[in-house]
Amino acid sequence: MSAIIDVSGVSKSFGGVKANTDISMTVEEGGITGLIGPNGSGKTTLFNSIVGYHPVDGGSIRFEGQEISKMLVPEIARLGLLRTFQQTRIYGEMNCVENMLISLPHRKLSIWDAFRRNTSEDRERAEHLLDFVGLFEKRWLQASSLSFGQQKLLEFAMALMNEPTVLLLDEPTAGINPTLINGLIDRLRRANTEFSITLFIIEHNMRVIMNMADTIYCLAHGQMLASGKPEEIQDDQRVIDAYLGAH
Amino acid sequence: MTKNTLLYAVLVAATVAAPFLFPSYTAFLATLWLFIIVALTWDMTGGQMGYNSLGNIFFYGTGMYTGAVIAIGLYFPVGEWTDASRSEVFSVTASQYYTGMIIGIPGAGLFCGLCAFIIGPLFFGLRGPYFAIGTLGLAIAAGEIVSNIEWLGGGQGISMPHSPLHPDFEKVLIYFLYAGLGVVLFGFLRWFYSTRFGAAINAIRDDEEKAEAMGIHTLRYKTITWAISAVFVGMAGAISAFQLIHFEPLETAYQTINLGIFMVVCVLLGGKGTLWGPVIGAVLFHVFKEVTWNYILGGQWVALGLLIVIIVVFFQDGLMGYLKHVRPGWFGIKVDTKGATS
Ligand SMILES: Nc1ncnc2c1ncn2[C@@H]1O[C@H](COP(=O)(O)OP(=O)(O)OP(=O)(O)O)[C@@H](O)[C@H]1O
Ligand SMILES: [Mg+2]
Numbered sequence: 128m129s130a131i132i133d134v135s136g137v138s139k140s141f142g143g144v145k146a147n148t149d150i151s152m153t154v155e156e157g158g159i160t161g162l163i164g165p166n167g168s169g170k171t172t173l174f175n176s177i178v179g180y181h182p183v184d185g186g187s188i189r190f191e192g193q194e195i196s197k198m199l200v201p202e203i204a205r206l207g208l209l210r211t212f213q214q215t216r217i218y219g220e221m222n223c224v225e226n227m228l229i230s231l232p233h234r235k236l237s238i239w240d241a242f243r244r245n246t247s248e249d250r251e252r253a254e255h256l257l258d259f260v261g262l263f264e265k266r267w268l269q270a271s272s273l274s275f276g277q278q279k280l281l282e283f284a285m286a287l288m289n290e291p292t293v294l295l296l297d298e299p300t301a302g303i304n305p306t307l308i309n310g311l312i313d314r315l316r317r318a319n320t321e322f323s324i325t326l327f328i329i330e331h332n333m334r335v336i337m338n339m340a341d342t343i344y345c346l347a348h349g350q351m352l353a354s355g356k357p358e359e360i361q362d363d364q365r366v367i368d369a370y371l372g373a374h
Numbered sequence: 375m376t377k378n379t380l381l382y383a384v385l386v387a388a389t390v391a392a393p394f395l396f397p398s399y400t401a402f403l404a405t406l407w408l409f410i411i412v413a414l415t416w417d418m419t420g421g422q423m424g425y426n427s428l429g430n431i432f433f434y435g436t437g438m439y440t441g442a443v444i445a446i447g448l449y450f451p452v453g454e455w456t457d458a459s460r461s462e463v464f465s466v467t468a469s470q471y472y473t474g475m476i477i478g479i480p481g482a483g484l485f486c487g488l489c490a491f492i493i494g495p496l497f498f499g500l501r502g503p504y505f506a507i508g509t510l511g512l513a514i515a516a517g518e519i520v521s522n523i524e525w526l527g528g529g530q531g532i533s534m535p536h537s538p539l540h541p542d543f544e545k546v547l548i549y550f551l552y553a554g555l556g557v558v559l560f561g562f563l564r565w566f567y568s569t570r571f572g573a574a575i576n577a578i579r580d581d582e583e584k585a586e587a588m589g590i591h592t593l594r595y596k597t598i599t600w601a602i603s604a605v606f607v608g609m610a611g612a613i614s615a616f617q618l619i620h621f622e623p624l625e626t627a628y629q630t631i632n633l634g635i636f637m638v639v640c641v642l643l644g645g646k647g648t649l650w651g652p653v654i655g656a657v658l659f660h661v662f663k664e665v666t667w668n669y670i671l672g673g674q675w676v677a678l679g680l681l682i683v684i685i686v687v688f689f690q691d692g693l694m695g696y697l698k699h700v701r702p703g704w705f706g707i708k709v710d711t712k713g714a715t716s
Contacts, residue, residue, distance in 0.1 A: 178587065204589030212587070218580035220647070221573075222707065229573040233589040241571040241595070267708050289588060 437611025
């Protein structure tokens with residue numbers, strides 16, 4: 128295995144708030160990497176830095192060996208490095224199928240392809256993936272009429288439609304009914320194995336992340352506190368302290 | 375499908391027959407088509423893409439001037455023509471007139487499309503109200519600038535070459551130019567909105583940040599869409615130039631408070647972001663305008679203001695939006711259990 132994302136010495140502050148300080152970490156190709164940390168510890172900020180949402184104050188971010196810290200959001204997305212949002216973002220006035228179809232990988236579409244209609248294979252794939260996340264029956268409903276959890280699932284399906292190499296998921300199980308979480312874990316695993324998408328997941332649900340990830344990083348106060356295998360992180364006194372607020 | 379084909383066949387037949395069946399309404403119907411064109415093109419960015427432009431009238435005015443400059447400039451020095459300020463000084467043959475029309479109208483469209491292509495990247499850095507005000511500023515500034523260019527006739531404007539046709543026939547010609555452009559535009563949009571391109575601008579409307587995060591070429595799609603709409607508005611402007619015989623910059627060409635606002639009202643009335651909404655809105659608005667302008671003399675602007683207030687307060691989604699709300703099934707919104715595997 129090799130590092131597909133390589134973050135080194137990245138810092139980002141907002142006014143006086145140091146959201147990320149000198150962060151270095153890697154995401155291994157083909158694996159599932161976890162990112163945990165208390166609220167406000169800078170997890171989403173790190174995601175935003177990686178996908179080019181804001182310029183970083185310093186440091187370097189490489190994707191497949193290429194420096195991407197100066198690139199724009201859509202350019203990075205077209206490299207195959209995709210993210211979902213903590214607040215969940217879908218196209219509200221379009222139905223689920225339309226949401227899926229517009230998520231086709233645009234790095235593979237030329238300007239002339241844009242002037243074509245979607246093919247029947249595109250539609251089949253869209254419906255197949257909606258079925259995969261359990262939204263098939265709702266496929267003709269306006270996306271804004273779905274519940275928050277359903278929108279989360281739709282956003283996940285849209286990301287799969289885009290055929291990314293790496294997918295950054297910001298709290299994929301937040302707002303999902305606890306009885307459905309096992310099903311979602313299963314789908315995330317299958318996205319990793321069957322579709323061979325490298326996953327990098329922010330998650331507050333310890334059971335979920337300990338279950339899935341090969342490597343976990345823990346942030347606290349914008350700094351990298353610890354990293355290692357799930358069992359190491361679980362027993363790390365610094366991590367426990369950070370979560371209990373004894374830091 | 376066949377029901378649709380029949381509907382369109384009837385509409386096209388009615389469009390062709392109208393000026394012969396109701397000759398006294400030819401001018402009214404010509405203006406109706408102009409409203410349909412500017413409403414449909416406004417909706418391309420305003421309704422389908424979520425960028426409310428208040429400056430599309432810029433392309434209308436620029437189209438007028440470009441059409442005029444081409445029609446005149448093909449055969450005469452424009453500066454001398456406008457200086458004479460009476461087109462009678464120069465005599466224009468029939469073939470010169472028609473050539474000017476045939477080249478001037480598409481030429482105006484192309485020039486306006488090019489303008490949108492160049493200024494698009496500048497304006498699409500602005501979002502929401504800033505885009506609206508920015509584009510309005512563009513139209514106002516353009517009117518002021520043009521009225522100071524003597525070569526274009528300054529504040530006096532331009533007189534167009536005289537038509538070789540009898541006024542009654544000229545009216546019919548103008549009607550068919552507008553109607554033809556409108557039909558082509560409608561057919562184009564029907565196809566355009568069904569492509570991935572159409573879906574991409576809808577995505578930009580719903581959540582542009584998400585669209586960027588999904589790798590959509592947002593700026594490219596926005597600029598091309600605006601440029602296409604500018605081509606059609608520019609051509610409509612050039613047709614208006616031929617229709618009006620004489621026009622001046624502030625009240626006619628860059629008429630921000632008249633046509634510039636009417637096009638937005640038409641779309642709001644019929645329903646933003648739908649294919650038929652702008653067409654239906656244009657019909658309703660044009661009838662409303664004719665009635666109030668003719669029968670409530672002096673009160674027409676008050677009536678128009680009231681109409682806008684009523685739409686904005688009670689019917690924000692327009693007629694089509696209202697129908698979608700009460701009859702979602704007509705728009706294919708349904709729970710569908712057929713064929714599910716899980
Ligand atoms: N755009 C911004 N402007 C100003 N401050 C910001 C911005 N984004 C994040 N911050 C600040 O940076 C810090 C880290 O925020 P971040 O969203 O990265 O935390 P997080 O680890 O994702 O938290 P949570 O678990 O609650 O999602 C917080 O103090 C936050 O207020
Ligand atoms: Mg967060």
